[in-house]
Amino acid sequence: MDTSVKNLIVEKIKSSKIGQVDFDNLPFGDVFTDHMMVCDYKNGSWGTPKIIPYQPLTLDPSARVFHYGQAVFEGMKAYKDDKGQAWLFRPDENFRRINKSCVRLAIPEFPEEYFFDSLKTLLRLDVEWIKPGEGNTLYVRPFVIATQPGVIAAPSEEYKFMIICSPAKSYYGGEVRVKIAEKFSRAADGGFGFAKAAGNYAGQFYPTKLAKEEGFQQIVWTDSSTHEYIEEAGTMNVFVRIGDKLLTCPTSDRILDGVTRKSVIALARDQGIEVEIRPIKVAELLDATKNNTLKEMFGSGTAAVINPIQGFGYKGDKYELPKVENSYASRFKKQLTDIQYNRSEDKYGWRYKI
Structure with a gap:
């Protein structure tokens, strides 16, 4: 399979919702950025990754993920330094691990170039959502779900790989x-x-x-x-x-x-x-x-x-x-x-x- 990203499709949001967000009071994982990445697997290969405005999905009620749990995910964070430059921490490890998880659940692996080109493009588009300062981060959630309709107990032949992002502060507080x-x-x-x-x-x-x-x-x-x-x-x-x-x-x-x-x-x-x-x-x-x-x-x-x-x-x-x-x-x-x-x-x- 050719793993080069020939056409990363980007559809930008018309108007950002960032001005509506209270960054001083962020419940973990409740608020999401303007864009998301989506890429579909059909007919034996991954299609063209797309960066699109954050939006709900439409899935068939019989999609395999709902019935047999073919779903894996990762979690990583983006950070912004005092000079305004944004960084990730060891994303290569997260990429390897999500594919390791995919293999165990009979999900096709995602190409490395698709992953990193999509990730960088998405984060550059939503870079203003990454706030500087201790404890401020952008939580990045790549995940894969089985989307093929049908309730036969077998691995899906269709999947959706997505990346969504959520601004975050410190995850835990107080004594544990x-x-x-x-x-x-x-x-x-x-x-x-x-x-x-x-x-x-x-x-x-x-x-x-x-x-x-x-x-x-x-x-x-x-x-x-x-x-x-x-x-x-x-x-x-x-x-x-x-x-x-x-x-x-x-x-x-x-x-x-x-x-x-x-x-x-x-x-x-x-x-x-x-x-x-x-x-x-x-x-x-x-x-x-x-x-x-x-x-x-x-x-x-x-x-x-x-x-x-x-x-x-x-x-x-x-x-x-x-x-x-x-x-x-x-x-x-x-x-x-x-x-x-x-x-x-x-x-x-x-x-x-x-």
Whole structure:
């Protein structure tokens, strides 16, 4: 298949709605920019990508996505530095991962040149929606859905690849306490927990609802076989600091290969921090709590970057983590955001100029 973008079609909005937006009070993911990208897969190939005004879709009620859940997505952020230049953070990782997710759900992979040409064109058109200043970002959501009509239980032969964008401020606020799951699991061996599939997230809502009713903000998932090992924190990868050692779970069929996760690991190792990537037992956390060696827990992900965990609940008991000066969580968040906002050197080549 020819993967060159011969004709990227652009249809600009007649009048921007940006003046109607209160950028100081933005609920996460509720407001969207003027344009979006759409590209259709039919007759065995991807068509011409189009940048068009943001608008609703018209889909047949029997479209496969509604019945068999063929849908995957990604999440990344665009940042604007103090000079007005806009940047992405490691979008090559997001591109690789969405295609990895596509393969697992029998969706055709999207061509790399289509992805990056469309992404840059879209963000340049809506660049005024990317506001400078700490915490201000543009959340970018590429996704694919199965659009072929018909309720036969088989992979679709038609798809729609889209990119939409939403201006955002900090994702989380306040202190976060989590419940360690005793019964529910996010994913199982041989499944598709490693993919950013829509169904993975739908399955989290009910257990998270129950945890919130108990006063927690999120769940730390445990493995499906024994519920003895922690896996992810809500929709984030989880890190644990015991003493001065940083622990995180290995990626697998069940655990997402997070872009922020691998960035934290690289930063930590470069600073001489011992990092262990291995299974972490709940019992190990409890023992570390008792002997005062559990210093920190935090989640990492695109939306929150780094989210410190102040305490956790397990089997009816609640545990508080100590207040740590110069915490790993605050250090890594500053280092990552300094790279993202172009405030520091990027020796890793993670910044991507729009």
